[in-house]
Amino acid sequence: MSAMLAPDARDRYPSRRATEAALLTREDPVVHGSSVDGPLDAAQLAAFEQDGFLQLDGVFSGDEVAAMRAELRRMTDDPEIRADERTVVERNSNEVRSIFEVQAVSPLLDKVVTDTRVADVARQILGSDVYLHQTRINHKPGFDGKEFDWHSDFETWHVEDGMPSPRALSASIALTDNFEQNGPLLIMPGSHHTYVACVGQTPEDHYQASLVQQEIGVPDRTSLSILADRHGIASCTGKAGSVVFFDSNCMHGSNGNITPYPRSNVFAVFNSLHNALQAPFGAPKPRPGFIANGHPVAI
Amino acid sequence: MSAMLAPDARDRYPSRRATEAALLTREDPVVHGSSVDGPLDAAQLAAFEQDGFLQLDGVFSGDEVAAMRAELRRMTDDPEIRADERTVVERNSNEVRSIFEVQAVSPLLDKVVTDTRVADVARQILGSDVYLHQTRINHKPGFDGKEFDWHSDFETWHVEDGMPSPRALSASIALTDNFEQNGPLLIMPGSHHTYVACVGQTPEDHYQASLVQQEIGVPDRTSLSILADRHGIASCTGKAGSVVFFDSNCMHGSNGNITPYPRSNVFAVFNSLHNALQAPFGAPKPRPGFIANGHPVAI
Numbered sequence A, B: 001m002s003a004m005l006a007p008d009a010r011d012r013y014p015s016r017r018a019t020e021a022a023l024l025t026r027e028d029p030v031v032h033g034s035s036v037d038g039p040l041d042a043a044q045l046a047a048f049e050q051d052g053f054l055q056l057d058g059v060f061s062g063d064e065v066a067a068m069r070a071e072l073r074r075m076t077d078d079p080e081i082r083a084d085e086r087t088v089v090e091r092n093s094n095e096v097r098s099i100f101e102v103q104a105v106s107p108l109l110d111k112v113v114t115d116t117r118v119a120d121v122a123r124q125i126l127g128s129d130v131y132l133h134q135t136r137i138n139h140k141p142g143f144d145g146k147e148f149d150w151h152s153d154f155e156t157w158h159v160e161d162g163m164p165s166p167r168a169l170s171a172s173i174a175l176t177d178n179f180e181q182n183g184p185l186l187i188m189p190g191s192h193h194t195y196v197a198c199v200g201q202t203p204e205d206h207y208q209a210s211l212v213q214q215e216i217g218v219p220d221r222t223s224l225s226i227l228a229d230r231h232g233i234a235s236c237t238g239k240a241g242s243v244v245f246f247d248s249n250c251m252h253g254s255n256g257n258i259t260p261y262p263r264s265n266v267f268a269v270f271n272s273l274h275n276a277l278q279a280p281f282g283a284p285k286p287r288p289g290f291i292a293n294g295h296p297v298a299i
Helices: A042-051 A063-077 A077-082 A107-113 A114-126 A152-161 A209-215 A220-230 B042-051 B061-078 B078-082 B105-111 B114-124 B153-163 B209-217 B223-231
Strands: A022-025 A053-056 A087-089 A098-100 A128-138 A148-151 A166-173 A186-187 A193-196 A234-236 A243-247 A251-254 A263-272 B021-023 B052-057 B087-089 B096-100 B130-140 B148-150 B168-174 B184-186 B194-197 B235-236 B242-248 B252-254 B262-273
Touching: A022 A220, A042 A053, A042 A114, A053 A234, A063 A077, A063 A098, A063 A107, A063 A128, A063 A263, A077 A087, A107 A114, A107 A128, A107 A263, A114 A128, A114 A166, A114 A243, A114 A263, A128 B223, A148 A152, A152 A166, A152 A193, A166 B061, A186 A243, A193 A220, A243 B235, B021 B223, B042 B114, B061 B078, B061 B096, B061 B105, B061 B130, B061 B262, B078 B087, B096 B148, B105 B130, B105 B262, B114 B130, B114 B168, B114 B242, B148 B153, B153 B168, B153 B194, B184 B242, B194 B223
Parallel strands: none
Antiparallel strands: A022 A193, A053 A243, A087 A098, A098 A128, A128 A263, A148 A251, A166 A243, A166 A263, A186 A234, A186 A251, B021 B194, B052 B242, B087 B096, B096 B130, B130 B262, B148 B252, B168 B242, B168 B262, B184 B235, B184 B252
């Protein structure tokens, strides 16, 4: 093994270091606050602790959702935003798929991702002040929306961005209706209690950057089958304006979408101020700031 | 336009002839028999007439399903069957995806596709003796099962195989559980009353065989959006052993499958003896017999 990726005593969540996968038990807590901190009640916090996610319906009104969708259209039509490195344009269709760091690009979305209806939930679950680790707006088109394979966000944030522990969560704000057939977010409920150490490092003499890029950070199929058999798979369906909060270590993904109905969501990743990034645990240098914010300032 | 594809007075279901799509009203009946013919009761026949499909649960027992799955494994492991032109092997994984004309390949599956629990329903709905137009076994793997885009089977059977009218139906026998997330059959209920004339023929001077192959027989997105808005989308979920019967002109498709759970089905297409194939309505020569049976013999 290379020196850089040698086992590291400080690393409680090793990944991409071994030739075999491993299912490790998460030791860190999931819920750090209590119901007296509001806005979630004890039952909601218990559900989040158990399942690793919680959906709140009707958080944003129809008018607010309409304004966000109009803003998304404005942004995707803006040549300057399209050309920005923070914008991901699909190769085949030239359609905008994602725009990162939306709080810097759009005053309206800046208000959305720091809105107390969302941020207060993050502060309560994480039991501290929070900052935005990453934000983005995602547009999954109808007819040929592509799938996202199973993954844990925390595995990537830990290995590539240096996030020490899974004291972070995502909020996904639905700008369109999500139903079973248009590729909704799929989560294995309870999988956040298990950390899948991914197979990654290939022997140095077989090292090829491009291959490693495709293979590392991907949970192996045996581990995924074990987790799916153990936990089942839940679909996060709901109307536009609903918000799904999910733990950073949930095993999640989504199927493609052949229906005519696209899916758009605003994502905000909240990290605890006590969980600020360190040096990456398994990558030579940190990712760009618009993907992994290195300046923890409370919102 | 070329002579071969010129408008044809005998063709009540024209397709792949024009540069614009069209939604045509189906004139032929859907249900030809009545409840006195059994086994379906009046309510079930009315549901099939209205929705274009009907699911019957628990048609085959757990033991029967286990035997069929064992037979599928035996067939996919048989080098002779793998090499047969009737077997479709996936390019990347070398996994068997489909085997056609299963009644000729497997005595067990021959019994299944002619079983009275299935064939009697076909005879009742189609109001006549029936024969097997096409049979196949499909295996959609877990983790990276691919989607099937929206289509009407009848459009293809009419244009390419010379089936005169939509007096035909498919029975899909589930060998595995079908649930919302592993890419179940999706049907637009009621869409079978509308025939989508597909855009096909490109001007002769732009003609390219490969392009045409990908474009023809594919419903356009505007027509699909109209049908989906009008009819909605139903998922055919159910346990192994269930059977979905669906009209030949249903608009249907399926999403991909990232779950660890594969989907296997036996398909049998029943055509009325009064609806035997003629010359193809829009293709120079008929497809091979294992895809489109040109010998109508009652089962």
